[in-house]
Amino acid sequence: MVALLVGLKLTLLRNGLRRSVWRTVGLVLGAVYALGIVVAAVAGLVALRWTSTEVTAQVTVVAYAALTLGWLVLSLLVFGVDETVDPARFALLPVRARALVPGLVVAALVGLPGVATVLVALGLVVTWARTPGLALAALVAAVLGTLTCVLLSRTATSAFAAFLSSRRFRDLAAVLLAVVGAGLAIATNVLSRGLGSDLGVLTTLLQRASTAASWSPFGWAWALPGDVARGAWAQAGVHLVLAAGLVVALGATWTAVLDRRLVEPSTSAGGSGTVGRSGRLERLFPADEAGAVAVRSLRYWRRDARHVATLASFLVAPLVLLVTLGLNPDVSPRLVVLTPCVLAVVVGTSVGQDLSFDGSALWLHVSTGLSGLADRRGRVLAALTVFAPVLLAMHLVVAAVTGGWASLPGALGLSAALALGGMGAGAWAGALWQWPGPVPGESPFQRGSSGGLPALASAMVVLVATGLLGLPSLALVLLGAFWRPWAGWLALPVGLVLGLAALRVGTVQGGRLLDRRWPEALRAVSERAG
Known part of the structure; x- marks a missing residue:
């Protein structure tokens, strides 16, 4: 069964790559990125061989406990259940969960995250290979720790499969992910400023963190080599029993959950629900094709977790930058007022990816003969309706907090150039590049939903064009902030x-381009891996 499930996953992956060159390119780019992370991690682990066993134990326990926690959090908020070997797909087959679990565990390691985790876990053996006993303890820790990562994430995603597939959770996950990202960035900045270069404080903090991590379920396995190195055999025995018991308990729990899912497979709640009465929304826009597209797009922005995730992720960077600059007493409030402009920089990318999020439903635009210009204008109107109030509110709040009202006109002008220009660039790039996004009902961060090279090319073109269009306004803002106040106005x-x-220019040219490429666009957004 193990060989069958691994072979099944490899076959599905191979077939998906054959259907699209862009998926192959995306996989290669992802592999290069993962390889860079693995090489950096292993290099750091090798460097730890020249430190004391105490420092090595503290650093490795904290790092690997964070890795285990990352598997759990990212599985719940980002990746979800592995689509290729989702246990619910075996519901009609005469197979028990106990026969599936070993194969599903190994199949979970077949992929970039799994392979990277195995390599990094083996790096623990490298850093502890100072004596045969330490090497053996590290190998046991690597095996137990890797199994804990996989079983913990799979047990959680399987147990909460129905909830994870609900629209309420997808919306919540997008917001939580943005909050977690912003919180980590802000906390890192605050800690770096508070600790400074005080080595004593850093050492104490590392010691306390490692102690807490070693006695948490995320660090039970990884603490084993450090216990052996210190000669703390009682602690080593306790950690070994706890780590092995956790693996057994997670395996038993996952088996029980899978047994239930094999007879009662959860169904996605993403496609359910009713459409409420319309009226107010339609009156915001002209009664033409572009207005109809805008209304439809705005409903997606409110109900579709993919758009909610986009908006939440866009708000992270301005928030982090605002807190970072606000904590620095040397930064002028005239520059802090510009932090909302970071949001304006990325607004255009949302227009560039909007058409790809339609998926096969784009056939409605093609079959009804909708003009490309109406499509581009409608999506731009929807994006303006979403982002314009957010940008204006952020500028007013930041100006009120910092007292930088004199710099507000220039900041608004810069945001206008960046947001409007970026939308124009996005309207053109979105007509040229499309890719199969995650369908409604899936996690907005579902594995394989990044879009590969087309998404990267679209984002790069939009961001470069946005930056160039904002240069004149930025020059005037800086001139007004430091030399000529009238330039800011x-x-x-x-x-x-x-x-x-x-x-x-972007909407007109993008509309003309889309009129020539409707069939190609429909095919591009409809591709899904088998």
Whole structure:
């Protein structure tokens, strides 16, 4: 059964790559990125061989406990259940969970995250290979720790499969992921400023963190080599029993959950629900094709977890930058007022990816003869409706908090140039590049949903064009902030004119391009891995 499930996953992966060159390119790029992380981690582990056993134990316990926690959090909030070998797909077959579990564990390690985890876990053996006894303890820890990572994540995702597939959780996950990302960045910044270069404080903090991690379920296995190195045989025995018991308990729990799912497979709640009465939303837009597209897109922005995730992730960078600059007493409030402009930089990428999120439903635009210009204008109108109030509110709040009202006109002009110009670039790039996004009902971060090279090319073009269009306004803002106050006021009309001009050119040219590429666009967004 193990060989069968691993072979099944490899076959599905191979077939998916054959269907799209971009998936192959994306896999190669992901492999290169994962290899870089693994090489850096292993290099750090090798370097630890020249430190004391105490420092090695503290660093490895904290790092590997964080790795185990990462498997759990990312599985719940990002990846979800592995689509290729989802246990629910075996519900109609005469197979028991106890026969599936070993194969599913091994299959979970067949992929970039699994292979990277195995290699990093083997790095623990490298750093502890100072005596045969330490090497053996590290090998046992690596095996138990890797099994804990897989079983913990799979047990959680299987147990909460129905909840994870609900729209409420997908919306919540997007917000939680953004909050966690912002919190980690802010906490890292605060700690680095508070600790500074005080080696004593850093050593004490590392010691306390390692102690806490070693007695948490995430660090039971990884603490074993450090216990052996210190000669703490009683602690080593306790950690070994706890780690082995955790693996057995997780395996038994996962088996019980799978037994239930094999007879009662959970169904996604993503496609259920009713559409409420319309009226107010339609009155916001003109009664034409572009207005209809805008209304439909706005409903997606409110109900589709993929758009909720996009908005939540976009808000992280301005928040982190605002806190970082606000904590620095040497930064002028005239520069802090510009932090909402970071959101304006990435607004255009949402327009660039919007068409790809339609998936096979794009056939409705093609079959009804919708013009490319109406499609581009409608999506831009929806994005403006979402982001314009958010940007304006952020600018007003930051200006009120910092007292930088004098710099507000220039900041608004810069945001206008970046957001409007970026939307124009996104309208053109979205007509040229499309990719199969995660379908409604799936996690917005589902594995294989990154879009590969087309998504990367679209984002890069939009960001570069956005930056170039914002340069004149940025120059005026900086000139007004430090030398000529009147230049900041001039940035507002200049930003509006440049942004609107770029927006018009982008939507018109993107519409013409889309009129010629409707069949290709429909095929691109409809591709799904088998």
